[in-house]
Amino acid sequence: DQALAIDPQDAKALTNKGVALADLGRREEAISCHDQALAIDSRYAVIWSNKAVSLFALGRREEAINCYDQALAIDPRYGQAWTNKGLAFYALGRREEAISCYDQALAIDPRDAPTWNSKGTALAALGRREEAIGCHDQALSIDPRDVKAWNNKGVSLADLGRREEAIKCYDQALAIDPRDAAVWNNKGNALDDLGRRDEAIGCYDQALAID
Numbered sequence: 001d002q003a004l005a006i007d008p009q010d011a012k013a014l015t016n017k018g019v020a021l022a023d024l025g026r027r028e029e030a031i032s033c034h035d036q037a038l039a040i041d042s043r044y045a046v047i048w049s050n051k052a053v054s055l056f057a058l059g060r061r062e063e064a065i066n067c068y069d070q071a072l073a074i075d076p077r078y079g080q081a082w083t084n085k086g087l088a089f090y091a092l093g094r095r096e097e098a099i100s101c102y103d104q105a106l107a108i109d110p111r112d113a114p115t116w117n118s119k120g121t122a123l124a125a126l127g128r129r130e131e132a133i134g135c136h137d138q139a140l141s142i143d144p145r146d147v148k149a150w151n152n153k154g155v156s157l158a159d160l161g162r163r164e165e166a167i168k169c170y171d172q173a174l175a176i177d178p179r180d181a182a183v184w185n186n187k188g189n190a191l192d193d194l195g196r197r198d199e200a201i202g203c204y205d206q207a208l209a210i211d
Helices: 002-006 011-023 027-040 045-057 061-074 079-091 095-108 113-125 129-142 147-159 163-176 181-193 197-210
Strands: none
Touching: 011 027, 011 045, 027 045, 045 061, 045 079, 061 079, 079 095, 079 113, 095 113, 113 129, 113 147, 129 147, 147 163, 147 181, 163 181, 181 197
C-alpha cells in the first residue's frame, strides 16, 4: 500500500498486493488487484499468471486457463505458466492436454522436479503407470527428498501389483516427512493387500493420529 500511495499506477505493486491478499485467502480481492494492474499494463505476463492462480484456487479453472493463455502469448517460455496451465487441465479431467503443457514446461526446464511429478500423476490417471514411474524417477533424480514423487511412485507400483516396491517408496517418503497422513494410509493399503493386516492397522493408526 505504501508503494501504491507513492504511485497508484504501479502495476507491479498492485499485482504484488494481490499475491499477498491471495496468501491470506482473500482471492476475490486479489483478483481485483490483478485486474487493476492489467488495466495499467496488460503486457506483463506475471500479472496474468498471478490472476490465474487465484482463479484456480476458487475453482474457476477455465478462466484460469484463459489467463495462462494470455501470459503465454506474451512469454511463450514462461515455464511455470505452462505447468500451472497443465494443473488446471488436470483438475478438469483433461489429462492429455495437461501432459502437453507439462511437456512444454519441461522443454524449457528439464530439471523441474515438480513438473515431472505432475506429468507422472497425469500419466497414471490415464493408466500409463510404467511411464508414470519413469517421470517420478526423473523427479527423484533431481530432488531425492520430493515426498510427493516417492508417494506417487509408490501408488503406481502398487497399482501394478508391485506392493513390496511400493512400500519401500512410502518408507522413503516417511523418512523425509513422518507426518504425511496420506503416505501412511497408502502404506497401510499396500500392507493390507499383502495380507499383513496388523502392520496395516499400525499404519492407519499413524495416519489417524496425524489427520
